Amino acid sequence: MSAGAGGGEREESGISGWIDSRFPVISAFRGQYIRFPMPRNLNALWTVGAMLTVVLLLMLATGITLAMNFTPTAAEAFASVEAIERRLPGGWLIRAMHMTGASLFLAALYVHLWRGLYYASYKKPREILWLFGMVLLALVMVTAFAGYVLPWGQMSYWGADVAGKAIGAVPWAGPVTERLFLGGDRPGDVTLHHLFILHFVLAFVVLGVVGLHVAALHYTGSNSPDGEVREPERTLPFHPYFTIKDGLGVAVFALIFALVLFFLPGLITEPENFRPANPLHTPANIEPEWYFLPFYAILQAVPSKFGGLVASAGAIAVLFAVPWLDRSPVRAPRLRPVYRVAMLCLPVAFMLLGLAGKHHVQGGWLYVAQLATLYYFVHFLVLMPVVSRRETMTFRGQV
Ligand code: HEM
Known part of the structure; x- marks a missing residue:
């Protein structure tokens, strides 16, 4: 498969024809989505990419709402999160979705990564697709770390402290980088500002890199459990076959998401982080x-x-x-x-x-x-x- 695999051969007519002859977005959509040829032997692990995409969008939507109501200062961050939970209509649900989403996003990411390793999807010609994936992993990890510091609970504060000390342990550049990261000699207002901006900006960088990741995938086409599948008789068009299959994957994922969010929140939350940050009291277990x-x-x-x-x-x-x-x-x-x-x-x-x-x-x-x-x-x-x-x-x- 190569660029434009699936071809947008059909001529558009009427209004869609008028738009398409000036800006071929409709034929591109047909070629790259509706008719895009997919190996017919893909298993359920190939639906995880769709789950990741949906959770990423949910994270952006809930994150923007939270950011609008969050105060990034050491004195007010914890109280502003409390206010979101208790006073913003539906705020508790938005925050719970953002917290559950972070955990399940990382879980899905590990499964997606393992699928790529197990089926050797990184091999030629998918090396660049793989590298975009790895950049995503690194970016998501930094974004998740920065986000965890924002509510300024005990674990947020001491997590930032430990991270600062780890950076400080790097010979030569460590101590300067630690001071730059913390904005002083311990976590405080400046640290919170740094991490809030980093968290917000990286979320959109991740979205952009996902676009590159998927574009690279559309150039090479998908790998499959049996390796490369190129023969037309061993492929099926994306729609309706994989729209339905991905839809089912996302629905099952949504059920697990709801189960954790409504019935098992303790699985993904740390009670210590519901206490406000206290620089004078180090928790027993960080x-x-x-x-x-x-x-x-x-x-x-x-x-x-x-x-x-x-x-x-x-x-x-x-x-x-x-x-x-x-x-x-x-x-x-x-x-x-x-x-x-x-x-x-x-x-x-x-x-x-x-x-x-x-x-x-x-x-x-x-x-x-x-x-x-x-x-x-x-x-x-x-x-x-x-x-x-x-x-x-x-x-x-x-x-
Ligand atoms: C924000 C995170 C990510 C998103 C939203 C994402 C999204 C997707 C989507 C939608 C697909 C196509 C469907 C599928 O094959 O499941 C895909 C394929 C792929 N992804 Fe990711 N991905 C992410 C991170 C990663 C990471 C961390 C890696 C590992 C380095 C990776 C490696 C791959 C590979 C190798 C494929 C092609 C698989 C094949 O055709 O066999 N992705 N990704």
Whole structure:
């Protein structure tokens, strides 16, 4: 498939013809959406991209409403969030949607990332699509961190404090960057201003990069569980087949969203953050949101502070290099038995890291975190290049 795959051959008539001959938005829509050819063998994991898009729009809509009622100062931030919850009509729902959305967005993002790794969707010619995806992951993580500081609760404040100290541990440029980030020697008004603007601006940058990500996808077409599918008889037009399939995926996701929002809010909220920030009282357990716990565990698993920081950032950085680490010409995991087992061990290692992070990497959890960190890096830096060269290829012409 290439640019314009699906073609907008049909001539428009009437008003749509008049518009289309001057600004071909209607034929582009037909070619890039209605008739766009999709592999007919896509499984449910290919609906997660649609879920992410819908949640992103929900995050922008609820975020703008929250921002209109939020005061970004250390003295008033917490009270303004309280006022949104109690006095703004429907404010409690808007905030709950934004909080639940952040957690489920990251959960969906990890599933989407794993799908790409498992089915080797990063291979030629999708390297740029992959890199846009990785930029999105990095941007979303920074946006989520900045957002968590805004309500200025205990975890917000001490989270910003820990992040500042981590930046400060970088040799040479660290202390200056820490002061720039905090705007002083501890979190305060300036920190809150920085993070509010960063959070707001990055949300729209993410939206723009999603546009590039999807445009890159439309140039190459989708990969599939069996690898590249190019034959017309093995594809179906996007509409109605994938409109319905994505719609079903989004509906199931909306049910899970409602379940967490209305019945299980404790799953994604931290009670300590419902106390206003108090610079004189450090909470007993300072821990990040669940989606950062695996990286927090890597940070703690390495004995040196700076080493932990490098390892933690390296865990993300290595993902950028994946298209060049995997040398196998085969995509379909069912034709790569050893790689497939390794790909199933990866989420196990990631979850163990998350659990170790939850237990503050203490006692036996330190060894769990160290082993899982080792597996994580060996997976990408050793298994991926070596297995992809050595694995006996039994594929039947599907790459
Ligand atoms: C804001 C976050 C993101 C959004 C809204 C998003 C959206 C989408 C959408 C709508 C699709 C097409 C449907 C699908 O295949 O599921 C897609 C495909 C894809 N995405 Fe993302 N994405 C995001 C982040 C990422 C990340 C972090 C990665 C990993 C590096 C990634 C890698 C890919 C790949 C490789 C494909 C093509 C999959 C294939 O055809 O096999 N995306 N994305």
